[in-house]
Amino acid sequence: MPKLQELQDLTVQVRRDILRMVHKVNSGHPGGSLGCTEFIVALYNEIMELKDGFDMDGAGEDLFFLSNGHISPVFYSVLARKGYFPVDELNTFRLINSRLQGHPTTHEGLPGVRIASGSLGQGMSVALGAAQAKKLNKDSKLVYTLHGDGELQEGQNWEAIMYAAGKKVDNIVATIDYNGQQIDGATKDVLPMGDLKKKFEAFGWDVVDIKEGNDLEAILKGMKEAKSRTGKGKPVCVLLHTIMGHGVDFMMYTHAWHGKAPNDEQLATALEQNPETLGDY
Amino acid sequence: MKKYIDQGKNDTRSGFGAGLAELGRTNPNVVALCADLVGSLKMEKFIEENPERFFQIGIAEANMMGIAAGLTIGGKIPFTGTFANFSTGRVYDQIRQSIAYSNKHVKICASHAGVTLGEDGATHQILEDLGLMKMLPGMTVINTCDYNQTKAATIAIAAYQGPVYLRFGRPKVANFTPVDQKFEIGKAVMLNEGTDVTIVATGHLVWEALIAAETLEKQGISAEVINIHTIKPLDGEAVLKSVKKTGCIVTAEEHNYLGGLGESISGLLATTQPTPQEFVATKDTFGESGTPEQLMDKYGLNNKAIVNAVVNVLKRK
Numbered sequence: 162m163p164k165l166q167e168l169q170d171l172t173v174q175v176r177r178d179i180l181r182m183v184h185k186v187n188s189g190h191p192g193g194s195l196g197c198t199e200f201i202v203a204l205y206n207e208i209m210e211l212k213d214g215f216d217m218d219g220a221g222e223d224l225f226f227l228s229n230g231h232i233s234p235v236f237y238s239v240l241a242r243k244g245y246f247p248v249d250e251l252n253t254f255r256l257i258n259s260r261l262q263g264h265p266t267t268h269e270g271l272p273g274v275r276i277a278s279g280s281l282g283q284g285m286s287v288a289l290g291a292a293q294a295k296k297l298n299k300d301s302k303l304v305y306t307l308h309g310d311g312e313l314q315e316g317q318n319w320e321a322i323m324y325a326a327g328k329k330v331d332n333i334v335a336t337i338d339y340n341g342q343q344i345d346g347a348t349k350d351v352l353p354m355g356d357l358k359k360k361f362e363a364f365g366w367d368v369v370d371i372k373e374g375n376d377l378e379a380i381l382k383g384m385k386e387a388k389s390r391t392g393k394g395k396p397v398c399v400l401l402h403t404i405m406g407h408g409v410d411f412m413m414y415t416h417a418w419h420g421k422a423p424n425d426e427q428l429a430t431a432l433e434q435n436p437e438t439l440g441d442y
Numbered sequence: 443m444k445k446y447i448d449q450g451k452n453d454t455r456s457g458f459g460a461g462l463a464e465l466g467r468t469n470p471n472v473v474a475l476c477a478d479l480v481g482s483l484k485m486e487k488f489i490e491e492n493p494e495r496f497f498q499i500g501i502a503e504a505n506m507m508g509i510a511a512g513l514t515i516g517g518k519i520p521f522t523g524t525f526a527n528f529s530t531g532r533v534y535d536q537i538r539q540s541i542a543y544s545n546k547h548v549k550i551c552a553s554h555a556g557v558t559l560g561e562d563g564a565t566h567q568i569l570e571d572l573g574l575m576k577m578l579p580g581m582t583v584i585n586t587c588d589y590n591q592t593k594a595a596t597i598a599i600a601a602y603q604g605p606v607y608l609r610f611g612r613p614k615v616a617n618f619t620p621v622d623q624k625f626e627i628g629k630a631v632m633l634n635e636g637t638d639v640t641i642v643a644t645g646h647l648v649w650e651a652l653i654a655a656e657t658l659e660k661q662g663i664s665a666e667v668i669n670i671h672t673i674k675p676l677d678g679e680a681v682l683k684s685v686k687k688t689g690c691i692v693t694a695e696e697h698n699y700l701g702g703l704g705e706s707i708s709g710l711l712a713t714t715q716p717t718p719q720e721f722v723a724t725k726d727t728f729g730e731s732g733t734p735e736q737l738m739d740k741y742g743l744n745n746k747a748i749v750n751a752v753v754n755v756l757k758r759k
Contacts (some may be wrong), residue, residue, distance in 0.1 A: 218517050267544050275515050277544045282536050286505045287540055290512020290520075293497065297473070298516055317536070320502035325510075327500075 168377050170438035171242060172202045176408045177441060178238035180431045182254040184423040189255060189263070192418035194235035194311065196375070196403040198341050200307070203380045205365055208388065211301060215245055215272035223302045224291055226276060228284020229309035229338065230264040231420070236274075237261050241442070245273035248442045251294075284308060285335060289325055292333045303391055306335045311343030314352050325396040326365025334387045336399040339374065342416040358400055364432025367395040374403035396436045443659050444634045446618040446652050449590075453647075454610035455553040459484025461596025462551075466492045469519065469600055474481060475510055476523045477503045481659035482612075483523035483553050503528045507536035507548070512545040519600050522548065526555035526609055527568040530575060541605050542578040549599050550575075554612045555585075556696035557729040557737040558646055567729035573701015575607040576674045582627060583673040585609040585695070585703075587648035589617040591671060591749045594625035602627055609645065611696075613734045616649045618668075628672045630680035636666035639752050640684040640691040644670050644703050647694035647722065647743060654748035665752065673703050678710045685711065690718045692751040696743055699723035718758035720751035 167372065175198050183189035205211070209223040227236050243250045246260070253259035260269040264279030270349075276287045284306055292304040312318065325333060337357065345351050363366045367390050371383035383399060390397050405419070406412030410430040412423075423431055465472040466488045474488050475497040483639040489496045497513075500504040503524055510520035522529065529552035529654045530537070541548045552571065559567045576583045582604060587594040599606045623631075633648070634655055643651035648669045655665040666684050670677060685691050691711070693704035711717045724741050738744045 220516065224515070276511065276546075277539050280539045283504075283508050283536055283540050286508020286536075287515075288514040289505075290509035291515045293509070294516025294518050295514045297494065297518065300516070317504040317508065320500075320505035321508065323500065324499065324505055328497075381467070418609060 165377060168202055168206060171206065172198050172377065173435045174437070174439040175202055175235060175238045175242065176435045177432060177437060178251055179234040180423060180428055180435070181236045181411070181441065182238070182251055182253060184428045186255040187422045189234055189422060190231040190233065191422065192238065192342070192405040192412060192416065193229065193232040193338060193340070194408060195412060196405040196407050197232055197307065197338055198235050198408065199375050199377050199380055199382050200336065200401055200403070201235050203377055203384065204305060205243050207381055208304060208384045217275060220298065220300055221302060223305060224275065225305045226278070226284045226288040226291070227265060227307050228278055229281065229312050230278030230308060233263065233265050236265060240273035242439070246271060249352050251442045263434070281309070281312045282317040285318055285321035288333055288335070289321055289330050292330050303388065304333045306333065308335065308337050309343070310337050310339045310341065310354070310357070311348050311351070313337065313354060322361065322364045322366065331392055331394050334391060334397045334399060336401050338403055339400045340403045340405040342405045342419065344416065346416055350404050361398045365395060366398045367393070368398045368400060369377050371399055371401045374401040375407045413429045443655055445749070446633070448581035448616035448618050450617055451614040452589035452617045453612060453614045454586055454589060454592040455612060457481070457586070457592030458551055458553065458596050458608070458610055459487060461593040462489035463491065463589045464597060465600050466495065471517055471519045472521065472600055473513055473518045474521045474523065475499055475506050476500060477501055477506050477528065479524050479571040482525070483551070484698045485523055503533045504536045504567040507533045508540050510548045511544060511546045512708060520548050521551050523551050523553070525566060526571045527566055527657060530607070531568060534574060538578060542581050546605060547603060549606045549608060551596070551608045553610055555609045556611060556623060556646070557741055557743065558611050558613045558696065558734040560612065560737065561731050563731040564728040569698045569729065570701060571609060572673055572695070572697050572703065576706065581673050581674065582606045584627065584671055585645040585673060585699050586671055587645055587669060588615060588619050590621050590623065591625065592620045594623060595671065598625040598627060611646055616647055618649060628675045628677055630677035631669040631671065632680070633669055634665065634667040636664040636688065638664045638688055639756060640666045640668065640681070640688045641694065641748060641752065642668045642670050642681060642691060642703070642707060643694040644673065646652035646696050650745040651694055651748055654752065657745065657749050658752055663752065663756070670703060673706060676706050676710065681707055682715055685715060685717045690755045692720045692722060692748060693754055694722035697723055698726060700726055713721065718755050720755040722747050722751050
């Protein structure tokens with residue numbers, strides 16, 4: 162079991178990877194990636210039960226589906242540093258002939274990815290299918306997902322949310338990156354979504370709030386709580402309250418860095434705030 | 443010409459239901475999903491025999507396509523069932539990203555295609571679905587012509603790796619293909635050899651093409667009739683071999699001429715062997731309410747329309 166300090170070191174290194182990846186190609190989505198770094202690091206290194214290696218079916222192990230595919234930098238970095246593919250391959254992010262497409266895909270056969278995502282709102286349905294396949298296969302492992310909060314404006318999510326509770330798909334933990342931001346501004350200004358906790362509860366889900374969504378200890382505690390609530394007849398939702406751009410002071414508390422890369426000077430500043438821990442790729 | 447006997451009118455969707463039921467007995471990985479149209483899709487037998495392998499999604503087709511994609515992760519072979527309109531246009535992006543681009547082993551089974559859906563009218567009568575589906579890279583597109591062929595196709599696609607769109611219809615139509623005919627994906631079926639004109643037909647227009655060929659025979663015109671059930675991948679070899687002999691072609695389908703089988707064939711011929719071609723298809727229009735027969739007549743989708751098209755194409759040889 163990795164110590165908290167090891168997870169912390171990995172988090173800082175993943176942040177550096179994210180910043181360097183998007184800087185190199187002057188494109189990509191650093192804001193949401195940085196906001197979810199602690200979560201994805203904790204999920205892959207402490208929460209999920211994973212086999213060695215990768216196969217598409219993922220029998221006998223927990224699965225993860227990234228629905229908000231634009232935060233691919235954090236996904237790729239965590240996958241690479243978990244050993245799914247060589248860390249050096251992060252150098253190819255968004256370049257031609259790369260397996261690391263702008264948004265994750267199975268098309269180029271990148272280990273660790275089981276579905277394409279990017280066009281928003283589709284991940285929960287896919288995860289529900291995978292969760293129901295696990296039930297059919299008498300596989301007791303769980304399915305985890307991550308969705309943007311703005312992504313919940315897509316109607317397909319609510320079809321899936323209704324279905325999951327109605328059909329008692331209780332082997333899924335769906336996490337919402339609750340940062341209150343989307344491309345055009347704050348979600349409350351673009352399209353207010355009301356009380357998400359009450360909405361999920363009204364649809365029949367069990368909801369766990371993680372108020373400090375950028376604090377590793379809070380995430381570990383909250384996700385263990387969420388896991389303990391699976392298998393009880395209800396799907397489980399985690400509202401992960403995060404700060405977009407977390408860990409880089411000038412990227413925080415704004416939607417400005419949703420889909421914008423830092424320039425040379427900004428990168429230097431951002432990297433100074435996140436000194437190398439495990440070695441850059 | 444070769445005689446085909448109608449073994450008794452039946453609907454292609456019942457062929458799907460029978461094929462699915464057989465798969466339920468023979469392939470434990472096959473699962474079925476439906477968006478509140480179990481009766482229309484004739485899925486009752488599969489459900490009765492395999493309740494644990496059936497997923498009633500409710501009226502939520504987008505969710506159904508996503509769930510189907512997810513079920514493949516875990517080794518299942520999902521068959522989705524709803525009307526053709528709700529199997530394609532309504533869920534295009536879900537199919538595009540979660541199924542086609544992700545290369546998932548999902549079988550999208552679509553009933554009530556085209557104007558033969560009848561009285562419900564244009565909201566439900568899709569004439570664009572073949573085009574939508576054939577444009578997706580990696581998607582196999584099949585349009586079956588009768589009960590026997592639909593049953594055989596349903597069974598065949600389960601063993602085929604990759605996403606498939608299987609299109610069939612609502613009305614009871616002639617059932618004339620041999621009950622034991624093997625369904626080979628991507629392989630045209632020669633129904634009648636001829637020398638003057640090639641008629642290539644798919645779906646409900648195949649039987650009409652055979653009637654048209656009989657009429658033409660009486661007029662001294664020898665028509666070669668080919669059934670192309672797989673729109674993509676297209677059996678170009680069969681088409682080219684035939685037009686080398688006949689020198690002209692009529693394509694017939696219950697679909698818009700834009701995006702359909704005829705368009706695929708014209709693309710093939712233009713780049714290999716330019717050949718006069720006439721299209722029996724709808725002419726960039728929506729359908730409307732009416733009986734299937736009335737609509738097939740009004741929109742020029744029957745044996746009379748095929749005969750007229752042959753007369754026209756022969757003048758252009």
